[in-house]
Amino acid sequence: MSVDLAIVGAGPAGMAAAVEAAEHGLSVVVLDDQPEPGGQIYRGIERAGPGLSAILGDEYEAGRALVEDFRSARIDYRPNSAVWRLDAGARIACSRDGAASTVVAGRVLIATGAMERPVPIPGAERPGVMGAGAAQVLLKASGLVPTGRVVLAGSGPLLLLVGCQLLDAGAEVAAVLETTVGGDYLDAAPSLPRALSGWRDLARGVAMKRRLRRAGVEFRSGVSGLAATGDAVRFDGGEIACDLLLLHEGVAPQTHLSRQAGLRHRWHAEQRHWAPAVDSLGRTEEETVLVAGDAGGIAGARAAALSGRIAARLAAGADPARLAAALDRERAMRPLLDRLFRPHTVLPADEALVCRCESLTGGDIRQAVRDGAMGPNQLKAFARAGMGPCQGRMCGLAAAEIVADERGLPVEEVGSFRIRPPIKPLTLGELAAMEGETAEAEAL
Amino acid sequence: MFRRLPEREATITVEIDGKPVPAAPGDSVAAAMFAAGVAAFRHAPVDGGPRGPWCAMGVCFECLVEIDGEPNRQACMTPVREGLRVRRRLEGARQEP
Ligand SMILES: Cc1cc2nc3c(=O)[nH]c(=O)nc-3n(C[C@H](O)[C@H](O)[C@H](O)COP(=O)(O)OP(=O)(O)OC[C@H]3O[C@@H](n4cnc5c(N)ncnc54)[C@H](O)[C@@H]3O)c2cc1C
Ligand code: FES
Numbered sequence: 001m002s003v004d005l006a007i008v009g010a011g012p013a014g015m016a017a018a019v020e021a022a023e024h025g026l027s028v029v030v031l032d033d034q035p036e037p038g039g040q041i042y043r044g045i046e047r048a049g050p051g052l053s054a055i056l057g058d059e060y061e062a063g064r065a066l067v068e069d070f071r072s073a074r075i076d077y078r079p080n081s082a083v084w085r086l087d088a089g090a091r092i093a094c095s096r097d098g099a100a101s102t103v104v105a106g107r108v109l110i111a112t113g114a115m116e117r118p119v120p121i122p123g124a125e126r127p128g129v130m131g132a133g134a135a136q137v138l139l140k141a142s143g144l145v146p147t148g149r150v151v152l153a154g155s156g157p158l159l160l161l162v163g164c165q166l167l168d169a170g171a172e173v174a175a176v177l178e179t180t181v182g183g184d185y186l187d188a189a190p191s192l193p194r195a196l197s198g199w200r201d202l203a204r205g206v207a208m209k210r211r212l213r214r215a216g217v218e219f220r221s222g223v224s225g226l227a228a229t230g231d232a233v234r235f236d237g238g239e240i241a242c243d244l245l246l247l248h249e250g251v252a253p254q255t256h257l258s259r260q261a262g263l264r265h266r267w268h269a270e271q272r273h274w275a276p277a278v279d280s281l282g283r284t285e286e287e288t289v290l291v292a293g294d295a296g297g298i299a300g301a302r303a304a305a306l307s308g309r310i311a312a313r314l315a316a317g318a319d320p321a322r323l324a325a326a327l328d329r330e331r332a333m334r335p336l337l338d339r340l341f342r343p344h345t346v347l348p349a350d351e352a353l354v355c356r357c358e359s360l361t362g363g364d365i366r367q368a369v370r371d372g373a374m375g376p377n378q379l380k381a382f383a384r385a386g387m388g389p390c391q392g393r394m395c396g397l398a399a400a401e402i403v404a405d406e407r408g409l410p411v412e413e414v415g416s417f418r419i420r421p422p423i424k425p426l427t428l429g430e431l432a433a434m435e436g437e438t439a440e441a442e443a444l
Numbered sequence: 445m446f447r448r449l450p451e452r453e454a455t456i457t458v459e460i461d462g463k464p465v466p467a468a469p470g471d472s473v474a475a476a477m478f479a480a481g482v483a484a485f486r487h488a489p490v491d492g493g494p495r496g497p498w499c500a501m502g503v504c505f506e507c508l509v510e511i512d513g514e515p516n517r518q519a520c521m522t523p524v525r526e527g528l529r530v531r532r533r534l535e536g537a538r539q540e541p
Binding site: 033035036040044047048049051052055080082115116118124125126127128129130131133134135137138141142143144145146147148169243244254356357358359388389390393394424425427 | 445446447448449450451452468470471472474475476478479483484485488489490491493494495496497498499500501502503504505506508514516518520521523
């Protein structure tokens with residue numbers, strides 16, 4: 001089947017794009033691998049009653065109207081649909097409930113959002129250690145609240161937000177260990193004037209810190225040498241017992257689909273991640289492919305919705321100028337936030353597990369580089385890094401950082417893993433069905 | 445390890461390693477497993493150590509379990525259904541609850 005616009009992702013970017021595109025009369029398919037619309041920030045919102053809504057706060061509740069608009073828009077929304085291949089000319093392959101299918105579209109919008117940046121400290125792979133965002137996923141979707149002592153460690157606004165939400169949900173938050181050092185705040189000063197529209201977000205951050213402190217949560221900043229021992233978190237100069245350690249060092253665009261599609265990517269030197277090369281409106285060098293939301297660079301939910309609507313207008317041939325101006329204002333705070341919340345655990349220690357699938361440590365990767373691996377792709381041959389089921393999602397950034405560091409080159413120059421389809425694992429049944437369909441299509 | 449807020453009431457039953465456990469509509473298999481007190485979802489194929497979810501959103505593949513007979517499914521990306529059967533692959537692992 002062929003449609004005007006196929007959207008991958010039903011977070012704020014994808015939902016807003018779908019609503020706008022339908023208003024402009026386009027035929028729209030939305031493919032999302034979750035059972036409900038909302039993406040990361042608004043996950044589970046349709047089922048959230050007053051109790052959970054109060055815990056998750058007004059930025060969460062703000063998504064309800066968008067999800068309602070999305071539900072009532074004239075679109076073909078397909079939940080539980082994981083996209084595993086995108087080819088130029090706008091052909092998408094996806095799987096839903098064990099059945100594979102293809103969608104052909106005039107334009108494709110990649111709105112796949114961000115993932116939590118892996119935090120490769122020693123012991124991070126142990127049960128009882130997870131991303132702060134993961135704990136938030138469990139809270140939003142299932143109302144799960146950790147029992148026992150919780151420690152949060154790392155940096156970024158989401159670390160504090162999750163701390164406050166868990167506190168409100170009745171969890172015992174023992175400590176917040178910030179890897180951010182005082183200097184980051186000073187470094188950020190030059191970007192202040194441009195960043196005025198971000199004051200609201202900064203004030204929120206300050207308020208969250210105050211709230212946690214008032215609740216008796218121990219606070220430390222400039223923490224280094226983090227390691228998880230199983231029943232405690234260790235760091236340079238101390239140790240705190242905990243049952244659950246939540247790590248967070250910001251989020252990074254999910255680039256597997258945009259890479260597999262062959263788009264060019266750029267390295268973000270401050271936030272230390274890759275993002276597809278897009279212009280300010282989300283256009284790529286590929287005429288048929290647009291990018292919106294955090295998939296194109298981290299800018300938060302309000303910017304995601306705006307960029308989604310802009311992409312829809314581009315696809316409909318409508319003028320996006322007014323929305324583009326609003327998006328610029330929304331993004332004005334990014335240089336400041338990017339500096340304030342630089343990730344700190346970017347070069348893993350020798351004993352930290354970097355590639356979880358193949359059980360390779362930082363030391364193993366360094367050895368592979370000394371043995372002659374010149375870039376991430378050679379690491380596959382030398383050490384099998386990035387060849388397991390996660391396809392390098394967990395080790396890709398750290399591996400590139402290590403190679404660059406060892407070779408004394410910028411990360412941009414050492415590059416990243418090549419990503420091949422399928423970007424999500426397929427069952428044999430899905431593959432067989434797909435091959436049947438391809439053969440049929442070719443025979444026609 | 446986790447308790448459940450009353451708002452997300454467990455009204456269905458799934459089976460984990462042969463044991464019936466309650467789950468809530470809207471749960472992923474991973475959430476139902478956490479709610480049932482499971483911490484180690486599998487052992488790492490290479491080093492044998494216990495592993496569990498890191499991301500809960502489909503990125504890390506640390507939550508791989510057998511679901512309704514199909515091995516290596518992502519527990520965090522599979523919604524629960526009445527009667528769904530989960531089996532952990534812990535043979536040869538350093539066992540943890
Ligand atoms: C775990 C986590 C929690 C977060 N929580 C908050 C928060 O509480 N508050 C906040 O302000 N910001 C939060 N963020 C930041 C968040 O990324 C943005 O605020 C916002 O959600 C971005 O919107 P988006 O539409 O770009 O992407 P998202 O909201 O991430 O939506 C992308 C959607 O695409 C789906 N998807 C991805 N890949 C595929 C594929 N291959 N096939 C099919 N579907 C796919 C995803 O499952 C998701 O539903 C969080 C980020 C993460 C990673
Ligand atoms: S917990 Fe990370 S993929 Fe399931």
